[in-house]
Amino acid sequence: MKNILVTGGLGFIGSETVIALLEKGYQPIIVDDLYNAKLAVLDRIETITHVRPKFYEVDVTDQAKTEKIFQENQIDAVIHFAGYKAVGESVYKPIEYYRNNLDSALVIVDLMRKYGVKNLIFSSSATVYGVPERVPLVETDPVSEATNPYGETKVMIERILKDVYKADPTLNIALLRYFNPIGAHPSGLLGEDPNGIPNNLLPYVSQVAIGKLKCLKVFGNDYPTPDGTGVRDFIHVVDLAEGHVATLKKLEQNPGLVIYNLGTGKGTTVLELVHAFEEANHVKIPYVIAPRREGDVAVNYANCDKAYRELGWKARFTIADACRDAYHFQKMNPNGIQ
């Protein structure tokens, strides 16, 4: 396996995965419509790796344009990251979310069939477990109704891919369920670059740290957790990226359809993360306790034994590493990637 089509390859996790692929000798081909990513990310990938990967500015819901990419390249595997991903926005734009996320996945599998591409990695999410009955979550736990349309698109695409696999068992498909990706590339050149006010915790904390935002709101301190704040499985994005390379190696062994949790296996509370950030970066993060955020679960973390057993992969960076890298990125890019 050599040529890997990476949809959404200029995004937060996609760009980091492109770097991990280049480091391991793969040849990524990036397709991204720049809806939620900047072209400058391509320059930064080149600065870090000294390679400028092939890039197509294409929206993968456009089947005709995407087909050209399959015609022009001998693709061995697809890693499908492209998709809308803002939980809150998905609640008031359900049509856009279902149309975009489902269409792009369908275009990809349709073209894979037409061009005989047998290997696919899909960016799924811990959100498919809905409100967990118990933690840590294992891959065999039930997939239930998600709490928002974004999450529901992940549930639906997983279901579609299972049916696609049933119809053609010669395919190899990996559903990777990410927990909470944080951190940035250690160079400070790549990281999470949300539009407007961040929804996710660490980008918000980083913007408080540089004085762009005044004060963090901690959503709820009355959960049944050690300090009352929510527990999540925060994983460094570089670890997550390496998880994709390990999964590609697995796909080379023709495993059929496989599912892996990609997390650290450890739960961290919101306040623990805030304090870890303060300690790692020698800054103070002012915060207030605010009401619980609708749709949040109390505790969510992974059991990642299966990924270790079958992929030989596990997270190696600490929360402190992720906090340091996120802050470094934020300081180097106070107004995002330009």
Ligand code: UD1
């Ligand atoms: C959400 C999505 C998940 C997605 C992930 C990363 C759902 C239910 N969750 O996870 O699918 O993969 O984002 O994009 O679909 N918090 C605060 N103050 C803030 C922001 C967050 O206290 O300003 C708290 C939250 O209440 C939560 C924790 O921090 O307890 C993490 O929140 P967040 O970073 O938004 O991720 P999730 O909601 O866990």
